[in-house]
Structure formats: structure tokens, C-alpha cells
Amino acid sequence: MFTPIKNTTVSEKVVEQIKEMLLRGNLNKGDKLPSERQMAETLEVSRSSVREALKELEIMGLIESKQGEGNFIKDNFEDILFEPFSTFFLIKESNAEEILELRNVIEKGTAVLAAERITMEELEDIKNILTTSENSRSEDELAKLDVIFHYKIAQASKNFLLQSILNAVSSLIEASIKDIRKNIMIEEKHKEIIKAQHLDIYKALESHNPKASEKAMTDHLNFVNNEMKKSII
Structure with missing residues (x-):
């Protein structure tokens, strides 16, 4: 399964080989990796190089270490982007307008794809969210339902990359929606x-x-954007 490696950048080569095996389907989600000793012998490298490579893969979010069981390919990769994106936006201190622009780009696309791919069950879920919102008088609950409404549409797009990007900036978008509602929901209209x-x-x-779907989402985000700008000025 593995092939010998003879190179000075050994740990990087180990990482690349495992990534290649994932792409080719030789390794799949949930698979257990051989022990460090077995990998070192098969790859003809030191155990320290294998250990370093495994740490890199864990940081990337591709594998997880289970105490007493070994190293496994992760069952899902949805949170791979979360930490680097969150850290970047925290350092960058992105403003509300930038976040709204990001939502505008992503959510118009998810609305288009969702219209083509959404299931009856997903439509029912979204309808239930709207019904619950209609009957709720709690702004905290309404803000949470607002967030879920937009995430459900992203899920219905059936596009893993779009969902991953949305998940990666989820904390920002949730904060954005809460801020939006706080600023523009003062007026009943x-x-x-x-x-x-x-x-x-x-x-x-x-x-x-x-x-x-694209027009409806565009109209919604444009309204939100414009009202937010008014509240900031």
C-alpha cells in the first residue's frame, strides 16, 4: 500500500503520500492507519519522521488520534477550514460590510443550487422554521432561527465546498445576523x-x-446590507 521514501524532507513526503492515497481512494474516511512502527518499516523512514507527519496531518484536520486505538482518517472534513478561517478573520478584524459582501457571494450561489437540488424533506424543514418564526416573540429565538434558515439552504445546495466555507465562517455569520437583527429590527415594519x-x-x-431563488436571496441581502449601512452612518 505504501511505497519507500528516500528524501531529506521525509515527513513532508509521508504527508503527501497519505494525501495522494486519500485522493485515489486507497484510504477512506474512518480508516485506521497502520501503527507508527509499521509505517516506518514500510516507508523505510524513521519513526520520528512518521510521528511528525502524523502531527501535521492532525493539524490539517485530515486524521484524528484516538487514545489507545491509534490514528484514523477523519469521518468528516467539514471543520478543516474552521480554525484557519476563524483565526484569520479574528486577526483581520473584518467589518460588518465585508461579512455581508461574503454572504452575498456565497448565499446567492447556494440559493441557485438549492433550487435545483432541494428535497421535499428539506423544504419541510425550512417551512417549519418559518412557521416557528411566525409564532415566536423572542428575538433570541428568532435570531437563531434566522441562522438555521440560511444554513438549511446551504445544506440543500448539496455542494460540500460551499457548505464547508459557510461552516468555516459560521461564527462570523451568526454574529453578523444577530447584529443585523439588533440594528434593524427596532422598527416593526x-x-x-x-x-x-x-x-x-x-x-x-x-x-x-x-x-x-437567486433574485429572492439577492433582494433579501441587499435590503439587509442597505439597512445596516444606514444604522452605521
């Missing part, structure tokens, strides 16, 4: 506008109309 826009998005998804 804004609450009704947001509810109506969410319903328009749902109806467009229900009709499996990509253009209508």
Missing part, C-alpha cells in the same frame, strides 16, 4: 419585511426556480 423576504425565498425554492 422591518420584522415584517424580513419575514416576507424569507417566505419569498422559500416559495422560489419550493418551485425549484433557480433564477427566482
Whole structure:
């Protein structure tokens, strides 16, 4: 399964070989890796090089170490981007406008794909979110439902990369939605506008109309963006 390595950058070569095996399907999610000793013997490298490579792979989020069991390929890779993205945005101190621009780019795309791929079960989930929102008077609950509404659409896109990017910046988007609601929900008419826009998005998804879904999402995000700018000025 493994091939011998003879190079000065040994640990990097070990990392590259394991990544290549994942791409080719020789290793799959949840697979247990051989022991450090077995890998060192097969690859003809030192155990310290293998150990260093395994640490690098764990930092990347590709493998996980289970106490007393060994090293495994992770069952899911959805959080691979989370730490580097979160750290980057924390250092960069991205402002509300940048986050809204990011949402605009990502969520219009997910709405288009979701319209084509959404299932009846997913539509029912989104409908239930809207029904619960309609009956709720708690702003905390409404903010949480708002976040879930947008994530459900991303999931319905069936695009793993888009979902991963959205997950990677999830804390920022959640904070963004809470800030938006805090700033623009002071006026009762804004609450009704947001509810109506969410319903328009749902109806467009229900009709499996990509253009209508994109327009409904665009109208919603443009409204939010414009109102946020007014509150900042």
C-alpha cells in the first residue's frame, strides 16, 4: 500500500503520500492507519519522521488520534477550514460590510443550487422554521432561527465546498445576523419585511426556480446590507 521514501524532507513526503492515497481512494474516511512502527518499516523512514507527519496531518484536520486505538482518517472534513478561517478573520478584524459582501457571494450561489437540488424533506424543514418564526416573540429565538434558515439552504445546495466555507465562517455569520437583527429590527415594519423576504425565498425554492431563488436571496441581502449601512452612518 505504501511505497519507500528516500528524501531529506521525509515527513513532508509521508504527508503527501497519505494525501495522494486519500485522493485515489486507497484510504477512506474512518480508516485506521497502520501503527507508527509499521509505517516506518514500510516507508523505510524513521519513526520520528512518521510521528511528525502524523502531527501535521492532525493539524490539517485530515486524521484524528484516538487514545489507545491509534490514528484514523477523519469521518468528516467539514471543520478543516474552521480554525484557519476563524483565526484569520479574528486577526483581520473584518467589518460588518465585508461579512455581508461574503454572504452575498456565497448565499446567492447556494440559493441557485438549492433550487435545483432541494428535497421535499428539506423544504419541510425550512417551512417549519418559518412557521416557528411566525409564532415566536423572542428575538433570541428568532435570531437563531434566522441562522438555521440560511444554513438549511446551504445544506440543500448539496455542494460540500460551499457548505464547508459557510461552516468555516459560521461564527462570523451568526454574529453578523444577530447584529443585523439588533440594528434593524427596532422598527416593526422591518420584522415584517424580513419575514416576507424569507417566505419569498422559500416559495422560489419550493418551485425549484433557480433564477427566482437567486433574485429572492439577492433582494433579501441587499435590503439587509442597505439597512445596516444606514444604522452605521
